[in-house]
Amino acid sequence: MPEREGNLEALGSLIQGFGVLADPMNIAYMFIGITLGVLIGVLPGLGGANGVAILLPLTFSMSPTSAIIMLSCIYWGALFGGAITSVLFNIPGEPWSVATTFDGHPMAQKGHAGEALTAAFTSSFFGAFVAVLLITFLAPVIAGFALRFGPAEFFAVQLLTFCSFVGMGSESPFKVLCAMMLGFALAAVGLDSVTGELRMTFGSVELLRGFDFLIAVIGLFGIGEILLTMEEGLAFKGKSAKINAKVVWETWKSLPRYWMTAIRGSIVGCWMGITPGGATPASFMSYGLAKRFSKNRQNFGNGEMEGVVAPETAAHAAGTSALLPMLTLGIPGSPTAAVLLGGLLIWGLQPGPLLFVEQKEFVWGLIASMYLGNIAGLIVVLTTVPVFASILRIPFSIIAPVIVVICAVGAYTVHNAFLDIVMMLVFGVVGYVFKKLSYPLAPLVLALVLGDMAESSFRQAMLVSQGDLAIFWSNPLVGSIVTLALVMLFWPVFSALLRKRQSRQDGGTQVIPVK
Amino acid sequence: MKDVQRPRCARKTPFDSFAFKKPYGRSLASGTALAGALGLLLIPNAAQAAWEPTKSVEFVVPAGTGGGADQMARMIQGIIQKNNLMGQPIVVINKSGGAGAEGFLDVKSSNRNPHKIIITLSNLFTTPLATGVPFSWKDMTPVAMLALDNFVLWVNSEAPQKSPKEFVEAAKEGGANRFKMGGTGSKQEDQIITAAIEQSAGVTFTYVPYKGGGDVAAQLVGNHINASVNNPIEAVSQWRAGALRPLCVFDKERIPLKEPVADGKSWNSIPTCKESGLDVEYTMLRGIFMGPGVTPDQVAYYVDLFKKVRETEEWKDFMAKGAFNVSFKTGDDFKTWLTAAETQHKTLMDKAGFTKQ
Amino acid sequence: MEHGTQNSDPVVSNRTMEIVVAGLFALVALVVMADSIRVGNGWGSDGPKAGYFPFYVGLIMLVSSLATLAVNIWRHSGERTAFVEKHQLALVLKVLVPSAVFVILTAFLGIYLSAVLFIAFFMHWVGKYPLKTILPVAILVPAGLFVMFEIWFLVPLPKGPVETMFGF
Structure with missing residues (x-):
């Protein structure tokens, strides 16, 4: 809220920023960017970072302001677009939309694809908007906060993500552990970033690049889902989806009841974007927290709208706020931000503490474009909801081979490697078998995405402290995060104990929820 | 999967039929006098014209998106597109697996494929030594040295050390492993420079590997590490903001850029490490290579192309912003340089114990 | 389950x-x-x-x-x-085997041509569609991908002898 002088100044600069955008060419670039972004977001594999990198040279002949507006709009578009295939086909278009599949796809199977998409887009917009407000008014303060994050703090955040997501489900704990450890083991394949040694490559050139998270999820979720659907007799369950333009409005009416989840998601997202933890962990953490604190927690995983709102707000808030440390410190908060950073350097802009002072027009033009770009993005994607939802009406025997082809293209584009297409198919079979034997997939993918990062932060921290574990309690910041993480890990135990006590006081009328 | 990589290629621009009218190959080197009949008819100074790409050219980056090599490759792609320096499109492909081994092995196996080039960073030398993956620059065809990336020794501006000498003394006084040196990656350029400083000054640091140069600079600003050997472009904004202080540059000579950058100081006012008593010299190659078995015509085409790239304003600007050493070498000159650089890496890495046995 | x-x-x-x-x-x-x-x-x-x-x-x-x-x-x-069960396995294999063949074909024919064959085969075999439904889908989807990747985004996907013949 603009109360102090600094904030008033920010508001003034922002208005100037909107002036920069008034150029019709910039508005045009904005819409082109959003559309391109949604397109690459929908295609699995051609994610934000790859997509932006591919389109970077196209913007080379534009002015820096127009170029960064278009590129950042591609980025918004990709953030929005990732949810589409997650909901419709259980294929996460982007890593950060994996958590969206958990409830988004079940909703679509029940015939609520339109609702799920609307909820996803609207909460994305909400998350991004909160993050942009933060960038507008608190950029300098927050930039300083990001500097306090060393390896120990990074590890603490990754631990917190993990602990807030992993709870005991109904599956056998041995199977949960097996799946999770498989994720960690796959994450370790390839070059060890700390010692530079090759691990588990067994002399194979193809294993040098390790197992990419995206290829695993395309296979486990996308191909696995097709096999399961096929087994049940050739039909997508979403066929009965009612599609009309009113679905957007109807969904909007029910969204305000998730205000708490949305705010929590935004906070988690902003925090993870700035520190920089990334959009993918943010979406998992937010989903885990929502599940833990929701009244409907039993319904999570079966098509609960709250389970769509939580990861989407967090992912978009994180994706947006990741630009803040990039602009103010030159640290990219996500792989996509790293590519954008490269773009800035190419245009001769030097991100860092002085960017806000020396390149006022550019910075505020960019921030203004975040506001307009997100609104434009929301309009573009919402109008496509009925179109996308109606894709589910296409008969399975047409759509299935098309999905397999698109998955194959996606798997290939991640690393330009043929073997990745084969791996995708193998992961598909693994996903099918795991699903039938109730090995949970979520801990596996979370371990795969976090394993590498967490291991290197941990070992960096150990290098810094010369092998002393006390570094994780060496200052209030890291100490409180680690403690919070441990509390989260044992939360189910605490809450069960609490309930037991409570129910005893109430005369034992309450039933302890079985989870 | 060689059989897959081979046919991967190529597309033509919608204006393909007009493309050959663009002026290439004006100043080609020797031995390329025999040109195709088409070339003779249509290209000015046709006597010198020779080979040119017939489909899109793959530009392999043996590193991830967003890093220094990737930035440079995409910059070059942009310059070529914007100035119409090539009739066919140029396509950047990242092959970063195994510290870049994947990319080099791909080029190594692309025998006689003139439509594939690769940009190098120090992993051309370090990856085979550190991981044992079998490749060397001799398995490829050297085209040109585009530039050399500089390295600067940085400390936090709150730190009391003002010169490399004071820095080394402080590190000695602190005791072995007390000083933390941050850098990008493991057993790559940053750690090699760190090892070289250790060997030359008789100190030991704790080397902490991070993912990227931007991260390292920010970690130094946040005082999580004591020093770094960031490239100029990675740390310049923090220098200008007064958060970091450069102590010395690891090139043979001072950077010739005299325009003030920060606090009235220019790149030129940073002394070389050697002149300030720290006998370490290191620069990183930004060069272009092709697969084995390509013809001299084809090499000459790319040499000429990159000469043109170097002449553009955008490139010059980029070089100045990043305080690069702008040496350009081709042919035997370049090979001599490569041989020397390979020996230097081998000696440094052997001594530091980074070589895979 | x-x-x-x-x-x-x-x-x-x-x-x-x-x-x-x-x-x-x-x-x-x-x-x-x-x-x-x-x-x-x-x-x-x-x-x-x-x-x-x-x-x-x-x-x-x-x-x-x-x-x-x-x-x-x-x-x-x-x-x-x-x-x-037997009939389930048969159904699963009906997707899995053609998909595997498609992936193998990609190595030789490139992804676009393999996709045409795969989509056409699957629609014919499993969906029993007439040729006039099969052809547009089987040709337009890979063609769309081709335009998008090879021409707009300049991302080379695996290509085979047919594409090479046309100079790609």
């Missing part, structure tokens, strides 16, 4: 499948542990070595998979439930 009708024969029981998968997990765990010992699984002077975490990851995987294995060997309840 609820499995189909009574009149279909189970191909493999849940118990057998559980044992096989747990066995595979144990095998992977052993490989992971062996390689971790190779790179060093100790705690060095400056923190864990490269194989430290993978080693324990492998160990936990081994113990959990052995536990699952033991549970299923001693408990025979899973014997009566089918992991997959």
